Amino acid sequence: MKTSAYAATDANTPLQPFSFERRELRHNDVAIDILYSGVCHTDLHMARNDWGFSIYPLVPGHEIVGRVSAVGGSVTGFKVGDNVAVGTIIDSCMECEQCRRNEEQMCYKGVTITYNGQDRVTGDVTYGGYSNHIIVREEFVLRMPEGLDMARAAPLLCAGITTYSPLRTWNVGPGSRVGVIGLGGLGHLAVKFASALGANTTVLTRSEGKIDTARELGADRVLLSTSAEQMESAAFGFDVIIDTVPYEHDLSPYLGLLDVDGTLVIAGSLVDTPKFNNMPLILGRRRIAGTPSGGIRETQEMLDFCARKNILPECEMIAIQDIGTAFERLERGDVRYRFVIDMASLPAA
Structure with a gap:
């Protein structure tokens, strides 16, 4: 799937438009049109290689809210048109003790992170939510509860x-x-x-x-x-x-x-x-x-809790073209309290 995104090409260059091919839909995958992507401080660190393990080109974004556009043949929990979310991890071994305890974030064999990770099947580098589409294994897709404002919910997926x-x-x-x-x-x-x-x-x-x-x-x-x-x-x-x-x-x-x-x-x-x-x-x-973050079951519990209690982050909506300015403001603490990218601002590939 041809995908439009914004990416860091090295540690010193501002994010810029980038196109790539998302992998083909597998039998247990959910394809998602991304509507909103939160801007996490981790995105800034990773774009600038502050921790020393960034892989370029790097497409940040692990606070993702969107809508299902297609499902694989084995998918039973989601259908086209469902409102969904994706957080910081998109795969794990699903076999170790931690995964069996619904603590996938603690997977003994290591998780696949939403971006700058490694696909467990192909070994390809993963690209995140500063893009218009993403494909995620069904078990790592979250259901967006009714009544939760999708435009403000994205930072819940990490922060x-x-x-x-x-x-x-x-x-x-x-x-x-x-x-x-x-x-x-x-x-x-x-x-x-x-x-x-x-x-x-x-x-x-x-x-x-x-x-x-x-x-x-x-x-x-x-x-x-x-x-x-x-x-x-x-x-x-x-x-x-x-x-x-x-x-x-x-x-x-x-x-x-x-x-x-x-x-x-x-x-x-x-x-x-x-x-x-x-x-x-x-x-x-x-x-x-x-x-760290939480497992998938606990993250779903949190989203449902937020819907019941009407808990939402305090957000400032931006266009993807303003991500450079947002990073600068984030670095000096000039945001109350999270940026969210309206991905409608991203032109199609």
């Missing part, structure tokens, strides 16, 4: 599940005390989810200017991490803290805020962590944990 999953993993619910460090693309969704799950939710921020916004998003209170008095008063005050800060930072100030057996969860920040004082971990039997 959403990356913050929803740890809240579910650590059994957050009514009575839980949750802290959220950072109020960006991930952080604002973590606040919405924790609040909707019934937790007492606190935003930890260095900026007094975010106090009103945090409360509008559902936070019960705001803790200024620059205030020694406020930080001291919050000691032992949290069961779970979700750390969404995307750059290198010291974890030490936050460890004493955890109650005994509390957990600080690093949500998707692939950066070096400076040395920290481990005494609070030992004395409080606290832990630091990491979390």
Whole structure:
């Protein structure tokens, strides 16, 4: 299938129009016309090869919302015209213990990521959602619930599940005390989810200017991490803290805020962590944990939860031709809180 896209051709050149052939539909595949594609900070890192494993040409995009255009002969769960979504992974071995537990993102044999990955059958490099079509194995296609605004839903497929999953993993619910460090693309969704799950939710921020916004998003209170008095008063005050800060930072100030057996969860920040004082971990039997995205079943659960609770990201819609400017603004934090590309702006191949 001839496909139109925007791609990075190297680490230093802005994304530009690119055409390629999508693979043929297999018996267990779903073909999707892409309507909206979220802009994730990962897209920026990958386009610039910040992590050292980008393969060019690179077509970013792993927050995808679209409509089924064709299905393979063995597909039973979807039909032409269905509204669907695709997230960060599009295949796994489906045989290992993790896959059998519906934790495909933890596949022992390695997942196939939506872009810059490797097709498990052909070995070809995968291309993502900054394009007008995609073909995905049925088991990795998600159903878009009725009532969920498709134009705003795309960031749920990465930012959403990356913050929803740890809240579910650590059994957050009514009575839980949750802290959220950072109020960006991930952080604002973590606040919405924790609040909707019934937790007492606190935003930890260095900026007094975010106090009103945090409360509008559902936070019960705001803790200024620059205030020694406020930080001291919050000691032992949290069961779970979700750390969404995307750059290198010291974890030490936050460890004493955890109650005994509390957990600080690093949500998707692939950066070096400076040395920290481990005494609070030992004395409080606290832990630091990491979390990637979630499995397919949990991602579907999240989408259904969002539809019931009317939870959506705060988005700014852009045309694909503005992706260069969007990347620049994303790098300096000038977006509240996620960009979404209207793929109708992409000319046909």
